Amino acid sequence: MKGFKSLAAALLTALVIAAPAHADTPASLAELLKTVKAESIVESKENKQREAEFRADRNQQAALLKQARAELQATTERGEQLKATFDANDKQLTELTETLRQRSGTLGEMFGVVRQYAGEFKGLFAASQNAVQFPERNALLTKLAESKELPSTQELEGFWHTILQQVIVSGNTTTTPATVVYGEGKEAVRDVTLVGEFNAIADGKYVTYVPQTGKFEELSRQPTKNIMRNVPGFEAANGSYEPLFIDPSRGVILSLLVQSPTVQERIDQGGLVGYVILGMGALGALIALFCFLRLTVIGAKMRKQAKSDKVLDGNPLGEIMEAYQGHKGDNLEDLEAKMDEVILRNAPSIERFVGSIKLFASVAPLLGLLGTVMGMIGTFQAITLFGTGDPKLMAGGISEALVTTMLGLVVAIPLLFFYTLVHSKSRRLVQMLEEQSAGFIARYQEKLHAADS
Numbered sequence: 001m002k003g004f005k006s007l008a009a010a011l012l013t014a015l016v017i018a019a020p021a022h023a024d025t026p027a028s029l030a031e032l033l034k035t036v037k038a039e040s041i042v043e044s045k046e047n048k049q050r051e052a053e054f055r056a057d058r059n060q061q062a063a064l065l066k067q068a069r070a071e072l073q074a075t076t077e078r079g080e081q082l083k084a085t086f087d088a089n090d091k092q093l094t095e096l097t098e099t100l101r102q103r104s105g106t107l108g109e110m111f112g113v114v115r116q117y118a119g120e121f122k123g124l125f126a127a128s129q130n131a132v133q134f135p136e137r138n139a140l141l142t143k144l145a146e147s148k149e150l151p152s153t154q155e156l157e158g159f160w161h162t163i164l165q166q167v168i169v170s171g172n173t174t175t176t177p178a179t180v181v182y183g184e185g186k187e188a189v190r191d192v193t194l195v196g197e198f199n200a201i202a203d204g205k206y207v208t209y210v211p212q213t214g215k216f217e218e219l220s221r222q223p224t225k226n227i228m229r230n231v232p233g234f235e236a237a238n239g240s241y242e243p244l245f246i247d248p249s250r251g252v253i254l255s256l257l258v259q260s261p262t263v264q265e266r267i268d269q270g271g272l273v274g275y276v277i278l279g280m281g282a283l284g285a286l287i288a289l290f291c292f293l294r295l296t297v298i299g300a301k302m303r304k305q306a307k308s309d310k311v312l313d314g315n316p317l318g319e320i321m322e323a324y325q326g327h328k329g330d331n332l333e334d335l336e337a338k339m340d341e342v343i344l345r346n347a348p349s350i351e352r353f354v355g356s357i358k359l360f361a362s363v364a365p366l367l368g369l370l371g372t373v374m375g376m377i378g379t380f381q382a383i384t385l386f387g388t389g390d391p392k393l394m395a396g397g398i399s400e401a402l403v404t405t406m407l408g409l410v411v412a413i414p415l416l417f418f419y420t421l422v423h424s425k426s427r428r429l430v431q432m433l434e435e436q437s438a439g440f441i442a443r444y445q446e447k448l449h450a451a452d453s
Helices: 002-018 029-103 105-127 137-146 153-169 231-236 252-259 263-269 271-306 316-325 332-350 354-386 391-452
Strands: 173-181 187-195 199-202 205-210 215-218
Touching: 105 137, 105 153, 137 153, 199 215, 199 231, 205 252, 263 271, 263 391, 271 316, 271 354, 271 391, 316 332, 316 391, 332 391, 354 391
Parallel strands: 173 215
Antiparallel strands: 173 187, 187 199, 199 205, 205 215
């Protein structure tokens, strides 16, 4: 009994400890026993419920485990199947690659040739002025030149068609809209006439194609008029044939031609000495023209006087005739002296200014040589300062130095012809006076002989 009490006290103590704070404290052991039994029944129900839930979870976990194992087995079988397929495909791929390598040996060489020529044609087509008509072909050539794979049949056909297209347009004259850059930097879209691969014309002027910008630029200076006179007619021609100067070097000769100095620029290179030479040439030509006209007038008067028995004023032959008719004495020497005096008085007048033409013709080459020497001195001074590294420097200086020599010869040669012409004409007039004078003397001498006999 004593032991039962001790056990009851211990359970009561445990219940007191475990019971909630709000539970009522049993008043007696009977109530405590009753409370314990009630709680035991509740706890037993909870434990059964927990056990049922645990069993349900265990069955579910078992099902999931079974499902996972089935999936693992299926996946393992699938992996083995894929590995077998991969090994088979890899073997087949190796065999096909070897077959492709063997069968594409010639195609590989062809691909190298295609890539090489595509790169070369890309540069040629980019520099061609006809590139403005076909801007899309650059993409195909770039792909063929940079591709590391075999080209397709369509790409090879496109490359072939591009080459044929370039060959065709190189022999045709077409007009296409393009951007033209003018000297002052302005741009405008104009109709540009392309003459094959040689030249391009826009607005009646020659233009050049610049591959870097894909535009045309107007020449800084157009060619001479004899070249430009055919451009408007050619540009306006509609299917008909018209003459035109073309540059077979694709603009190289044309660029050099427009860079060559004009006549005015050549004259300017001669400097002060060149202008002096030209001034002397102009003055000598004016004097020669004046002398020629003056001698022509005198000669016409003398020829008119030769056909008339009357003395006409204003000509040397009339003075000789007047001297002959006015001679009354019988002394032949006096008549000869009178005639010689008339000739000597008129000869300088006839030959007036003729010697100055010869002087200008002689001095002009000397002045040209002087200008050349001065130019060479300047050239050698430039060589002393900058050395001989730039041949253009020496060539340009020597060229400018020789301009004065050229101008001197250009002036002297025609002046010599003018001098010869005028001098011969004056000598003929003087000779005509001497002949007429000798004729009058002979006539007078015949009269003397007739009187003596």
